[in-house]
Amino acid sequence: MQSTTYSLDSIRSDFPVLERKVRDNKPLVYLDNAATAQKPIQVIDAITDYYKNHNSNIHRAVHALAEESTEAFEATRGKVAKFLNVANTKEIIFVKGTTEAINLVAYAWGRDNVQKGDIVVTTEYEHHSNIVPWQLLTQETGAELKYIDIDENGELMLEQLDEYLATGKVKLVAVSHVSNVLGTITDVKEVIKKCKNADAKILIDGAQAVPHMKVDIGNLGCDFYAFSAHKMLGPTGVGVLWARKELLEKMRPFLGGGDMIREVHKYETTWNDLPYKFEAGTPNVADVICFTAAIDYLTKIGMDNVRNHEIELTKYALEKMSKVKGIVIYGPKDPKKQGGVISFNFKDVHPHDVATIVDKNGVAIRSGHHCAQVLMDKLEVAATNRASFYIYTTKQEVDALIDSLEHVAKVFKL
Amino acid sequence: MSADPIYTEMIIEYSRNPSNFGKIENPHIHRHDSNPLCGDSIDLYVNVDGNKITEVKFDGKGCAICMACTSVLTEMIKGKNLEEVKNFKKDDLLSELGLGHLIKTSPVRIKCALLSLKALKYGIYSYFVDKMNDVEAAGKLKEEAASLY
Numbered sequence A: 001m002q003s004t005t006y007s008l009d010s011i012r013s014d015f016p017v018l019e020r021k022v023r024d025n026k027p028l029v030y031l032d033n034a035a036t037a038q039k040p041i042q043v044i045d046a047i048t049d050y051y052k053n054h055n056s057n058i059h060r061a062v063h064a065l066a067e068e069s070t071e072a073f074e075a076t077r078g079k080v081a082k083f084l085n086v087a088n089t090k091e092i093i094f095v096k097g098t099t100e101a102i103n104l105v106a107y108a109w110g111r112d113n114v115q116k117g118d119i120v121v122t123t124e125y126e127h128h129s130n131i132v133p134w135q136l137l138t139q140e141t142g143a144e145l146k147y148i149d150i151d152e153n154g155e156l157m158l159e160q161l162d163e164y165l166a167t168g169k170v171k172l173v174a175v176s177h178v179s180n181v182l183g184t185i186t187d188v189k190e191v192i193k194k195c196k197n198a199d200a201k202i203l204i205d206g207a208q209a210v211p212h213m214k215v216d217i218g219n220l221g222c223d224f225y226a227f228s229a230h231k232m233l234g235p236t237g238v239g240v241l242w243a244r245k246e247l248l249e250k251m252r253p254f255l256g257g258g259d260m261i262r263e264v265h266k267y268e269t270t271w272n273d274l275p276y277k278f279e280a281g282t283p284n285v286a287d288v289i290c291f292t293a294a295i296d297y298l299t300k301i302g303m304d305n306v307r308n309h310e311i312e313l314t315k316y317a318l319e320k321m322s323k324v325k326g327i328v329i330y331g332p333k334d335p336k337k338q339g340g341v342i343s344f345n346f347k348d349v350h351p352h353d354v355a356t357i358v359d360k361n362g363v364a365i366r367s368g369h370h371c372a373q374v375l376m377d378k379l380e381v382a383a384t385n386r387a388s389f390y391i392y393t394t395k396q397e398v399d400a401l402i403d404s405l406e407h408v409a410k411v412f413k414l
Numbered sequence B: 001m002s003a004d005p006i007y008t009e010m011i012i013e014y015s016r017n018p019s020n021f022g023k024i025e026n027p028h029i030h031r032h033d034s035n036p037l038c039g040d041s042i043d044l045y046v047n048v049d050g051n052k053i054t055e056v057k058f059d060g061k062g063c064a065i066c067m068a069c070t071s072v073l074t075e076m077i078k079g080k081n082l083e084e085v086k087n088f089k090k091d092d093l094l095s096e097l098g099l100g101h102l103i104k105t106s107p108v109r110i111k112c113a114l115l116s117l118k119a120l121k122y123g124i125y126s127y128f129v130d131k132m133n134d135v136e137a138a139g140k141l142k143e144e145a146a147s148l149y
Ligand SMILES: Cc1ncc(COP(=O)(O)O)c(C=O)c1O
Pocket: A034, A035, A096, A097, A098, A099, A100, A127, A129, A130, A176, A178, A179, A180, A205, A207, A208, A228, A239, A371
């Protein structure tokens, strides 16, 4: 049925929730993958197995369980490093998600490196988690926050970045690798090149990239990279900050507490080595360990295959959706230039009405501002509808979405 | 596809052509309220003569459910006594549009349906406190408004 190079049927059978019926016995059509991905049985089983057989705190005790847990926790760090082509595993820091990773940088790097008169650059299509920390930082330090605007295709106007960089005041550029609303893929290579030439640091929010395409941090050349496990088949409550060792070594800690210390005395403390300096307190041991199962799963499929599958679905969906009466589609509308994310509206129909109607057919899409109100203002809408795909999404599911959207057009007499 | 239990002709019609849509300059009662989650945002304007509601208008943006419910609410309370309106229950409004089932089936969308009633109750509450000095009647209203959803 599809030219996808892996067997969709066998993949779908690994995801128990995809067998669910919702709303009067309709098969679930889960198209909210940009919010969070479903979990394969391998991840679910790993979580049960961990709590049944291994549960222990890490890095502290010498008993058998503690050793097993510590080893498994560190093994995941190695898995992540390999998955992203990072040579030094000490550069992988576990946090609770993309949001915490970005806040960590804003706090621990930003407060020592950004001053009054400096510029921090972000973009109009950022998630709130890549805007608000920079607002807090610039407000606190008296630095200036600047935005790279988007054009009518939902792509960044990079000539603005040139202008900002030409001032010589830009300390950091924070940009998402893939927009969570428009799906636009940022030309990160180009952005990084520009930043390097201007001696500005570059942070990439990869929350929507790492789950969907091959990301090679080793060859990218950025300074900070952040993403979340839950959007890539893994458990919630786990995220990764990758940063260059030279930067991490100079940065002050983010949170103070257990594990991040070497020696604590009454009035002074020395910091533990990387990465532990940034992992204060008991981390999310179980979920970090089980994140391994998610990475293994994706590795087995192959990230190029994941990307190809999504390109094909996006092409199919864009073609069909553009024919639905009264619909407006945002973003590049080009499967090669976007991830498996499509945002749309119906002329004057509120997105929540759209989502409620399609939900009646078991189709789960997201409606709202997607934590991107700056972008909503730019598009001059209060909210949009968003359908987002993943490895298990089928063309039949896209068809179910289209049927539901046609029904919306009919109900609202468009 | 079977008839939709929410998006009836009546709801679509009201959302397309809302009743009493507009603004009253210097109204006796004005209340703005919004649902941050879905972006419904309305302003409700009411004029009273003694105890009687003489004029009601609203403006703002919202989903079909919010628009239809606000329209119907303004129709229902026009010409009524403040006393009557004070005792207005959520079922009175929802049943008018056949949306009683939302209470059970859609904890999310119920907020869209009841936003205007919440605004009205808070509006009358302020009116009782500021203009009529009736703190006792007001307290109950505030409690009720807060517990709508
Ligand atoms: C582009 C982007 N950045 C950041 C985030 C925040 O991720 P988390 O909520 O896992 O911290 C998201 C998730 O919604 C996202 O899509």
